[in-house]
Amino acid sequence: MIELSPEILTIIMFGGVLVFAMTGFPMAFVLGSVAFLTGLLVFGGNITIHILYTRLFELSLNYPYLAVPLFTFMGVILQHSGIAEKLYDALYEWLSGFKGGLAVVTVIAGTILAACLGTITASVTLLTLIALGPMIKRGYDKSLATGSVIAAGTLGILIPPSIMIVVYGPQAGVSVGKMFMGAIFPGLLLSVLYNIYITVRCYLNPKLGPPIPEEERHKISSIKKLIKLFKAIAPTLLIILAVLGTIYTGIAPPTEAAAMGSFAVVILAIVYRKFTWSLIKHSAIEVLRVSAFVLLIAGLSYAFVGIFMSAGCGEVVTNLIMAVPGGKWGAFLMIMFIVFVLGMFIEWIGIVFIVVPIFSPIFVKLGFDPLWAAMMICVDLQMAFMTPPMAMSIFVCRGTAPPELGVTMSDIIKGVIPFIIIIMIALILCTIFPQIITWLPERMIGPS
Amino acid sequence: MAILKKLLRGIDSISILAVSWAKWFAWLLVLVGAYDTIMRHFFNAPTIWAYDTLCMAGGVMYVMGWPYDYLHNYHTRVDVFYNNFSKRNKALTNIIFSIILFFPLMGALLKISITWAIRAWRINETMISTFWYPPAAPYRTVFALGILFLLLQGIANFIRDLYFVIRGEPID
Amino acid sequence: AAAEPIIWKSSGHGPATDPSQIYHDLCCNAITKASGGRLIIKPFVGGSVVPATKELDAVNDGVLDMCYTCPMYNLDKWKAAGLISSRPGGLPGEALRTWFNYSGGAELMNKMMEGYNVMTFPGALSPLPEEVFLHSKVAIRTVDDIKGLKIRASGDGGEILNKMGASVVFLPGGELYEAMQRGTIDAFEYSTLASNWDMHFNEIAKYVVLSPSRAPSDPQCFFVNKKSWEKLPDDLKQLVQDEIDKWTQAQHEYLVYKSIKAIDEFKNYGCEVYRLPTEVETGLSEVAKKYYVEKAAKEDPIYNEILESMTNYWEVYSKK
Ligand code: NA
Numbered sequence A: 001m002i003e004l005s006p007e008i009l010t011i012i013m014f015g016g017v018l019v020f021a022m023t024g025f026p027m028a029f030v031l032g033s034v035a036f037l038t039g040l041l042v043f044g045g046n047i048t049i050h051i052l053y054t055r056l057f058e059l060s061l062n063y064p065y066l067a068v069p070l071f072t073f074m075g076v077i078l079q080h081s082g083i084a085e086k087l088y089d090a091l092y093e094w095l096s097g098f099k100g101g102l103a104v105v106t107v108i109a110g111t112i113l114a115a116c117l118g119t120i121t122a123s124v125t126l127l128t129l130i131a132l133g134p135m136i137k138r139g140y141d142k143s144l145a146t147g148s149v150i151a152a153g154t155l156g157i158l159i160p161p162s163i164m165i166v167v168y169g170p171q172a173g174v175s176v177g178k179m180f181m182g183a184i185f186p187g188l189l190l191s192v193l194y195n196i197y198i199t200v201r202c203y204l205n206p207k208l209g210p211p212i213p214e215e216e217r218h219k220i221s222s223i224k225k226l227i228k229l230f231k232a233i234a235p236t237l238l239i240i241l242a243v244l245g246t247i248y249t250g251i252a253p254p255t256e257a258a259a260m261g262s263f264a265v266v267i268l269a270i271v272y273r274k275f276t277w278s279l280i281k282h283s284a285i286e287v288l289r290v291s292a293f294v295l296l297i298a299g300l301s302y303a304f305v306g307i308f309m310s311a312g313c314g315e316v317v318t319n320l321i322m323a324v325p326g327g328k329w330g331a332f333l334m335i336m337f338i339v340f341v342l343g344m345f346i347e348w349i350g351i352v353f354i355v356v357p358i359f360s361p362i363f364v365k366l367g368f369d370p371l372w373a374a375m376m377i378c379v380d381l382q383m384a385f386m387t388p389p390m391a392m393s394i395f396v397c398r399g400t401a402p403p404e405l406g407v408t409m410s411d412i413i414k415g416v417i418p419f420i421i422i423i424m425i426a427l428i429l430c431t432i433f434p435q436i437i438t439w440l441p442e443r444m445i446g447p448s
Numbered sequence B: 001m002a003i004l005k006k007l008l009r010g011i012d013s014i015s016i017l018a019v020s021w022a023k024w025f026a027w028l029l030v031l032v033g034a035y036d037t038i039m040r041h042f043f044n045a046p047t048i049w050a051y052d053t054l055c056m057a058g059g060v061m062y063v064m065g066w067p068y069d070y071l072h073n074y075h076t077r078v079d080v081f082y083n084n085f086s087k088r089n090k091a092l093t094n095i096i097f098s099i100i101l102f103f104p105l106m107g108a109l110l111k112i113s114i115t116w117a118i119r120a121w122r123i124n125e126t127m128i129s130t131f132w133y134p135p136a137a138p139y140r141t142v143f144a145l146g147i148l149f150l151l152l153q154g155i156a157n158f159i160r161d162l163y164f165v166i167r168g169e170p171i172d
Numbered sequence C: 001a002a003a004e005p006i007i008w009k010s011s012g013h014g015p016a017t018d019p020s021q022i023y024h025d026l027c028c029n030a031i032t033k034a035s036g037g038r039l040i041i042k043p044f045v046g047g048s049v050v051p052a053t054k055e056l057d058a059v060n061d062g063v064l065d066m067c068y069t070c071p072m073y074n075l076d077k078w079k080a081a082g083l084i085s086s087r088p089g090g091l092p093g094e095a096l097r098t099w100f101n102y103s104g105g106a107e108l109m110n111k112m113m114e115g116y117n118v119m120t121f122p123g124a125l126s127p128l129p130e131e132v133f134l135h136s137k138v139a140i141r142t143v144d145d146i147k148g149l150k151i152r153a154s155g156d157g158g159e160i161l162n163k164m165g166a167s168v169v170f171l172p173g174g175e176l177y178e179a180m181q182r183g184t185i186d187a188f189e190y191s192t193l194a195s196n197w198d199m200h201f202n203e204i205a206k207y208v209v210l211s212p213s214r215a216p217s218d219p220q221c222f223f224v225n226k227k228s229w230e231k232l233p234d235d236l237k238q239l240v241q242d243e244i245d246k247w248t249q250a251q252h253e254y255l256v257y258k259s260i261k262a263i264d265e266f267k268n269y270g271c272e273v274y275r276l277p278t279e280v281e282t283g284l285s286e287v288a289k290k291y292y293v294e295k296a297a298k299e300d301p302i303y304n305e306i307l308e309s310m311t312n313y314w315e316v317y318s319k320k
């Protein structure tokens, strides 16, 4: 066992994760092993492995995080129900004639789906499958098209229900229900800003998103369009009701609400005659596949934290932040910056586990409203899904996009940059007008 | 070589077999979760067993999924550089970092998982969130098995990569 | 030359703002200071080293040298731990601490933990003040009022309320406010009045029903790793014991005072704070008594030994 100062250990642990992650070895094992090897060096084997085991084991039995498999379940069934396609088609009837209209349709559909889904995997996959092809085939700029798919799909994990909030709440001691409420307006704000950006850019340069010519659009009456829209939105309302309605009428807390939501999508799939034996099997294996790797990263990040804190590194980070000049806002900016940088390299769930236990007490110490601060981090994390090298939304979009569309990585990266800037603008707005976050939960639930 | 191939397939089929059972816990989550909610809210008859059952069902699914995900290369990688590697370099990367970042950790986790599973049987450990107080030993055992299968799958992946680096062709 | 300082790690079980965590940290720092730096105890917040409530296992394995946690969290290995804390019909605050310090409680607890690498000593236990029976949306005046009530309760208390006809559910503490507000549950037991006031429970439950009968005094207790303890020179052993004794008592007194204030605050807010009618208390005690007698017959001898010791002490104490 070696004596090393906590400062050095902090560098070793963060540096180790970033360096080893770049090799492409699975993230979960990188996090777990950096903790294991550091622990071995500082505490010896018995202590280290006790910490790792008890934490990984504890996390594998965590009740709130059952929302991971349950939201994944909802996503898988919804993907096969045809609900998203109907929604896209109905919005298409209304908006495809405008400049940038298909991208706007994408963002609106993404926003509505976000209220039904709790993860990004399902929403980005769906939007890529449904919305990307039509845009690119109609001559949309590939960057604008992929950017809007990715940004809109990523709203899925901010607008409630949200697995990110379910994981974040207990870590910060903030109620999940309040955070769900607090996320609605920031989520809608982003959605509106995305649409403004798309519309303005396409009006300035219609080549980016040409309107669909009159003769190529369906010629149906406004009444029929309205009926179509209603029919497309009704099932999504049912799902929203099943999850958020269940929570806000007191039928069940968030985890069980996710089970009710799953139950609701199953019923919808049955109604739409999409519920087959193969879907029953496929959904089960898909839920297992996704929740296993998510929970392994979560569990080993949680294990990482045990070693990190025992080695005194938490204090190092706290002292660093408190020493930033500029008072409480200087410290706040530093925290937002750290989350942004970590968001480039580490899976969101790892970030939540590693930094939230350190940052939450700092927020309290500095006199920030815990709910507001938690929401700010969640909005900040929206960027993490779009910033390479570790950019989950980009992975999913690239992995799902049909090869014949010819989308390249540089198209995608060029496409997401404006949306990242918009998220930063939204963060500034939420700082100037904290009511965007706090108004609804205060009205609906009460002061924090 | 035939024996080696058989061994690798044997390990794969353990991972697959484990999942073919464990996957049904996904449905158990939905059904038990919804059942408990409905019983509590509409019939004022909450179950005492749902809470722990749900936690354990989730746990079984995750730990049995770990080896399966490793078999199919589903564990998230930062793949900006990795994806541009040649097949051989990918295999080489996996070999080197398995030795540093996989086997030591998993070996240690396996050892302690078995110790705690045995301890749970010996002291009749119970779970204590609810007054259902279910025994902890079965789940601790499943957890240890999951780590064992993950380690085995890691060994199988390692042998495949090693074979590929040496021979320049996949073993199977 | 001065000897190398001895460095210990110690963990509480609560979040940083929890009184038990605050007093744990105060105690650790006081020992470090009083020892002149010969014994440095680094305090950790609950959940930062090992998962919260799993502190004692960590002390057993030498991950921590000391911890401050609820005996009840160790029900997973020692069923008798549930007799000492959070027991319906158990000993109220002062009785519990004097039983523990003078009437063999600490020794029995060490006997219960035999075979493990952990120990405790007189002075290490700090009971909470008499607990609130329930925060409730509906008034509870008779045994029948409990029937069909959706109550959040944990541990043996949950089972006993269940036997009395309640629909018992378990929810994490962080979900209680909203679960009450929206009617997922009708009533709940949780922590102690002072912290419950801080959690704004006045806003979601009109009735604050007081009674020591559900869980008279949920104590926290300091536990030490045996090997770490043996390595301490005698004067430091004495110092650690003295400081712990001082701070556990200080926490107890602080919370007694805070609870009295909290009762006022609940009343001023408009909650109805009242004592559980004797009829209900008696009903609960009877169910509890029967439950523990039945349980004692099934458990290890130490279970019965602790139960008898506490029961006998209460006989004497309550007649004082
Ligand atoms: Na969502």
Ligand code: NA
Pocket: A343, A344, A345, A346, A383, A384, A385, A386, A387, A388, A389, A390, A391, A392
């Ligand atoms: Na990123």
